[in-house]
Each structure stands twice: as C-alpha cells, then as structure tokens.
Amino acid sequence: MAGGISDIYFTSLRLAKGESVAEASSAASVPSVPGASTHLARDAWTSSENAGEVLTAGLSLRLSRFERSLSRFTWPTVDAPWQNSRLVMRDSGLEDAVSARAVASGQAINPTKLLSSARTSIAASGISAGDYTFRVTQSGQGTQHETFAVSVGKSDTWGTVLGKVAQAINDSKALSVHADVALQQAPFALDAALPGTGTALTLSVNPARTAQAVSVTDTSGNLLHALGIRSAAVPNGPAEARTRMVGATRQAQTAFFHTTGFDPGAATSLATGLHTFAYATGSGATPTSYVSTARDPDAATTLSAGTYKFRVAMGQTVRDLSVAVKAGWTWGDVQNAVAGQITAQPVSTWNAAKTAVELVASPSFAIPGVTADSRAVSVPSSTEATANTRARQLTVATAPGYEGQTLTLTDTQGGILSALGLTTALRGTTVNVAVRKDDTAADVLGSVARSIPMTTGRVAGGAMTETLPSAAVPGKNLTLAGRAATLTLLNRRLGEDLVLTDGASNLLGSLGLDTKLPGQDGEIRVDGAALASENNAYALDSGRLLLETSADTGAVLPLTVTRAMDSLQQLLGDVVSSYNDVRKYLAKNNGFFTTSLSDALSRPVSRNWSGLSDLGFSTTRSGDQLWVQNDRFWQHFATDPGDAAETLVGTPSSLIPAWKSTVNAIRTAGVASFLAPEDENLGRIAPRVSEFALERKNRLIDLLG
Helix, strand or coil: CCCCCCCCHHHHCCCCCCCHHHHHHHHHCCCCCCCCCCCCCCCHCCHHHHHHHHHHHHHHHHHHHHHHHHHCCCCCEECCCCCEEEEEECCCCCCCCEEEEEECCCCCCCCCEEECCEEECCCCCCCCCCEEEEEEEEEECEEEEEEEEEEEEECCCHHHHHHHHHHHHHHCCCCCCCCEEEEEEECCCCCCCCCEEEEEEEEEEECCCCCCCEEEEEEEHHHHHHHHHHEECCCCCCCCCEEECCCCCCEEECCCECCEEEEECCCCCCCCCCEEEEEEEEECCEEEEECHHHHHECEEEECCCEEEEEEHHHEEEEEEEEEECCCEEEEEHHHHHHHHHHCCCCEEEEECCCCCCCEECCCCCCCCCCCEEEEEEEECCCCCCCCCCEEEEEEECCHHHHHCCCCEEEECCCCCHHHHHCCCCCCCCEEEECCCCEHHHHHHHHHHHHHCCCCCEEECCCCCCCCEEECCCCCEEEEEEEEEEEECCCCCCCCEEEEEECCCCCHHHHCCCCCCCCECCCCEEECEEEEEECEEEEEEHHEEEEEEEEECCCCCCEEEEEEEEHHHHHHHHHHHHHHHHHHHHHHHHCCCHEEEEHHHHHHHHHHHHHHHCCCCCEECCCCCCEEEEEHHHHHHHCCCCCHHHHHHHHHCCHHHHHHHHHHHHHHHCHHHHHEHHHHHHHHHCCCCCCCHHHHHHHHHHHCCC
C-alpha cells in the first residue's frame, strides 16, 4: 500500500478513485454559488461592487464548510494496541450542547462503587427486626465518613429495607455518595459484578467528583452484610463501539439567592434587635422550629394574670396545654412555663411578693418528638450602637428522628404564643441576624451574608454591585453603586437545594432575599432512559464513556462510539477536502484577494510541516493543496501517537486549533476586507455596456459585413 495516493486526496478533489491526477487539475470542481467563479455572464460583472459581493459569497460558502469540518474533528483515545482506540462521533445537533470522550482502556473509573444483592422487591427481607448502624467512608483528596442509623421492622420487605438505607445515605450532610434502588431485569445489566435479577441498592459517585473511593462498614448489627453489599466491577477494555440516542433535557444549576440592591451608606429601615430566619440544605426531611422573640428574662411580662391555652400538634399527636400566668411573673417565667408544658417538666417561679418559690404543674408525659429549650442570647442595645443586653429565646422544635413529621403551635385562648413570638414555623437550621442602632444598609447586608456561612461550610455568602438610580440631584438621571448580599449553595449534591424560611420580623422579605435561582438536577436521556446529574457530568458504559452537557438539545440525536481508525480517516478527509476547496477557489480567482488570506491559511501547515510530513501529508505540485497517504498516517499514528496528537491537536499552534483560529480571525475581520484594491481589479471586470451601444455595434458589424 505504500506510496499510493490516498482516498483522502481523491475525496478532496471529488474524483472517483482511479481518475488521473492530471485530469484533476482540469476536471475537478467545487460546488459554487451561481456566478461565484470567474466564468460569469456579463450581466454579473456590471459593477465592481457586484463582483466583490459574488466573490466574497463564494469564499464565505467554502470557509463555512471548512469551519464545520474543523469543529467536528475530534481526537481518539489512544489505546495499546492502537486498534482499540475509540472516537466519539456526535450529530451536529449535539456539537454545541454535549461534549463526549471515550476513556482509554484501564483508565476508566466506574461511577457505581458498591451494590447489594438483587432480589424481588416485595419479598420478605429476611433481616431481623431492630436498629442497625453502619459507616460510609468516601476518600480522594481528603477523607469523609458518616455513620447512619436504620430501623428494620419485622414486616419490612426487601425493597423497603433498601429504600431506608438509600434514604439515610442520601440525607448525608458530608458525603457526595448517591444511593439508588434500581431494578435489574437481566443478569449483569446494572453492573458486571451483579448476577441475578430483581431490585438492588447501588452506591455511586458522579464522575466529576475528586473523591471516588467508597467503602462501608457495619458498626452495630450486620445490616450491610445481610444485604450482600459487594464492590462493583472494574471496567476493562475500550468503550463499546455502538450508537446511542442522546438528548440533554435539563441543565444542572446550584441554588443562588441575592437581596435587592441598596445604597450602602443609607440607614437601614430594619428595627434594632435580633431577626431570625432559617435555612435548609439537602434532599431529605428538615426539622421544624418556632423561635420566640428575644426577651429580658427578668423584665415583667405584659401578659395579664389568667389562664392561657394553646395546642401542639406533632404528626398525628395533638395535645391541648395551658399555662396559668400569675401576677408578678417575668418573661423568663412565661417562657419556662410554656416549655415545661411541652416537655412535661415542672418549673418553679417566685410568688408575687418574691418571698417564696412556687411550682408550676406540668402534664404527666411529654409530647413525643418535640423539644422546648430556652437559651441565652445577646441583643443589640436600642440606645447604644456598640452595647448588648442580656436576653433569652425559647425554641420549640422537632427532635432528631422526627424531621419528617409536621409540628404546629396554635393559640386557643389568650394568645400566649403570639405574645412570645412563637407564631412562625421555620424549616431547617435557625440563625439570628443582629441589627444595631445606626447600622447602614451595608452593615445589615454584611451580617446577612455572614449569617449562614458561620454555621455551615455548605453555603457561601458574598456581595455584588448593582447600579441604582439616584435622586441626589433633582431632574438629573444619575446612578449610584448599590450593594446586594448573596448566598450560594456549595458542592451541590444530587437532589439538593437551599431553602430559606423567613421569620416573624420579615427580614428576608424586607431585603428582597426571596429572589432566587433554584437549584436543580441536570438530566439527559440515553436510549429512552433518564439519567440525572448534579453538575452536568455523566458516565456511561461503566465509566468508559464520559459526557458533559452545556445546553439543552431539544431533541434526541445519535452519538456513536467508533473504532478510531474508521472515523479518524473520514474526519481528517473532510478537513483536508474542505481546505482544498478553499485553496482551489482562491487559485481560480487569483488576484482578486490579497495574498495575506492565502498566507494565513498556509501558515498552520508550514509551522507543523515536520510532523505532517511524518504523518504522510504532501502537497500538490502548485503547493496550495494537501493530500495524505493512509498507510504512512496509520503507521506513524501507531508508533508515535503522542507526536501525531501534538501535530494535529495537541497545542493551540497545532494544525486543527491553528486553522480554527485562522478561520475565526478571517470571519472577525470580514471576508470582504481581503479583496484586493479596486483599481487592481478594474481591468478584470468588463465595463458597463448599454443596450443601445450593443445594438449600434451589431448594426455597424452588419453594414461592414
């Protein structure tokens, strides 16, 4: 095969193989816009302006084809033996939305880390009823571990137990491991390490995560052992050569909040004191809490002596409670009495004369799943900008393990809960924002931005500049640099969101912090099945094919993994063919375009000629077109794939990237800017001739003849 002219060359000349090269110089032609060549009807050349438009239209058409072929060119994974190399071919509708690459053999990382046995979902679990704990460890650049508790009931089915384990792991606050309950309809369909059919538990990690190692250990009982947890298979061999129908239907995004823009130097309109709100992260159930207004515990209550009643509902449990407020009580006494009713703990208070201690009776048993706790807080002084006063807040909340149940507090007589400020249900972790006397908008925005990050590393607080209208000079349309606070969820996991709940003082609403870009999972469809991702990265074929999306495709389109030697020849042939089309057009219209255009297209070739020559590239006799010998190309590709990659795609100065930059520069400058000056081309263009002049010339010829 050595020494023959390749298929790539014949394709670039648009000839049947076997036609002589000599014929190519005269017979080869390229698709053209009507009137785009120099052989034009006289009417098309009636002005230099028309001629220039026709010339640039023809060149633009060929540059567009060249640009498309360059954008489709991809470099394969290079395996040993090189025949195992893979190349990913995408439909043109996927090119701007989905990137894909095949991973070399032995380098793929299976996104599925662990699996349970597969059994019928509705079958009895066979696991003894009781409480179990286990630890999951995730490591990479660092190590994180978390212990989970699961209760198994005596009637739990196999699917129920798997669901409980999956929910516990997915509610993790520290790990990025995702648990899923999946159905395997054929042996080894989910993973090569899983025989049998039925429902199984899988633990996986997104391919873009750095911590890819996952291990589990039973710490109390043998739940994981009973589930048959085993390691997933290690992927071997190259990616499977096949076509998949792929579509990107939704892009992942993290949760982002920002306030309204404020003049940073303006005084805040918020009242001095503590303002409470709550935040929740994760995908699981969040606790409910009610937080009272901060009160001086020694200050006399404004409640009149008498009996006050309220109701506490926790899930299906409803309890009516009452507090008999006596003369001389303080706000601390009221908080303690309400807490004692909920927790079934008697409390003591001083009598009205402050001479003896009196006990306040409580119910005989507490409300399951409800806690009530009074804690000390510092409240900004209403008279001094830097001073604080001592106060206490009462918090009524769901207990650990009861997060999924609904807690409500309701006044039924007298309004004791309203007086305490226990009227607004908050979801998640509660935080306080202190507003001091003489605070500016910038002070408050800074406090809000710091409030959540001080309690968790999962949320980042910041500030952004916003342009605001200014009324400093009446009648003038002026602006000022305003400030806004931002809150962003970090390291988002699958199914996770950041949710804010406003408190009774309406802090979030007054700052406009309810403006939100909600977090959501990305989604693609592959051969009819939906796959989700927290960061738009996906792994198929046990990690041997990696996809990343940047936009929705609007349709399901083919994505094919092929043997590199089959597809690379076609892709390179398209590039060489479209390049030769451009060069042939310039040659046929020699003199109409400046030499800088031809030089720019030739420069990437000349700068990489040493490597291109090794790959079997040659030029035609005129030196303006290329052809490639297949046997030399594949021989060099096999013996030195690194050099081949360096020549064609490895750096910005390699052939393909350099050609891309060149075409982009030509597009930016405008094709018309490369036309030769008009005075150089006037002689090439036939002058305008009127119909009368043509008729007179014809008559004179007749007379003379």
